[in-house]
Amino acid sequence: MSGIQTRHVTLLVAGTATFAALCAIATLRSVSLFALYILLLAATLVLQTRNVGILWTMAKWLLPFVVPLLLIHGLLNTAHDVDYWFMNVLPIRPMGFVYGALVSLNILLLATVAGYWLNTNRDDMIDDLIRLNLPMWSILFISQGVAVGAIVERRVATVYLAQRARGICVGPGVLARIRAFPSVLIPAVIATLIEAESRVPALVSRGFGSANVVPLPRKARSALAQLPWVIGPLFWLVLTGTLQALL
């Protein structure tokens, strides 16, 4: 890296970007202006986070959808007419490609919004949720759901290796992997549930659930510094919407 630190997106900025993106899907009918809006939203995200790598993550989300979309509708979907045959083998359906490209734009917008959420600092997000006075159980749902997810993945991987070492057939072939799935999964899930339940008395004995939770004090963050990033997605929406009305 070039020594530039990635900056985090706040809950308010991510929430505003999501709201603006949903409004864009509902209101922007011009394809070129919709594409321009996505471009501006993505540029704002990169500028704010100083993280060009997020574009790669977005591409990884996008490609598994875009490639099949273009291939299926541009070549295979018989609902679109064939204009010509490539090397007398492949039917080319231009309207199918156009349809695939339009749907891809929607997915690109979703990937951009997800980029905002991905760059939200998880600790800050939990703090913001506490400040919103959400019930503690809902915050625990979110925070522990993310934290335990990684534990489940690691535990399943460990059990998978252990079962292989015991000689349980875990492949090759899809059927063998499906047959092996319960023998890997059941021990991992039961262990996770029992361990989780054992944490309950420990949490309650420390006062969890019997008093209001106070968010952690954090570094003072200038509200003014956040303002452009909050206004940005809304401003681009108004700009592209106005252009649509004028053109």
Place this chain on the structure above:
Amino acid sequence: MQLNSMDMTRISILGAVCIALNIGLNKVAAVLQLPVFMDTIGTILAAALIPPLFAILVGVVSNLLGGIITHPAIPFFAGTQIVIALMAIYAYRRGWFERLASAVLVGFAIGVVSAIVSAPIAVLMFGGITEPGATAINAILMAAGQNIWTAVLSGTIIVSTIDKIIAAVIVWLLLQRLPNRLKLARGSS
């Protein structure tokens, strides 16, 4: 039902584990290259472990978090998770997870209904592209002359039914092995 802090903490923790199962097992299925989603085991299991409202929330929150962690398309299928949770809650209360045969039937029913709920989202929002296995079936059907709605519904029903039957059997296996203290009494609300 009045819940004390011990109950609420227990529900929160078990609910969080169910969310983690939905997110984590979806990724594990992808790593093992299984042609299924495996993203509803936590929701179906939650029906047996925590009160109904929280079980529904497990499904919704799983999909919202999955949008950040796994893929941004996932939150659009939150409605499907609600339907799955409702069906699982009903099935658990009727005792249909106590025998393998009825669990398989529950999985089949959940698979068909969830495919019917998901198909419009897959068509309108994603042009018929979903999980790779279903997408391949959709592509074959569209190439064979079926319209996008028929193709997506057929492909999703096939994959979703297999996926949910496997999920229901796994939940049945888990409920056989889990200590009774973890399970919700069937009559509780």
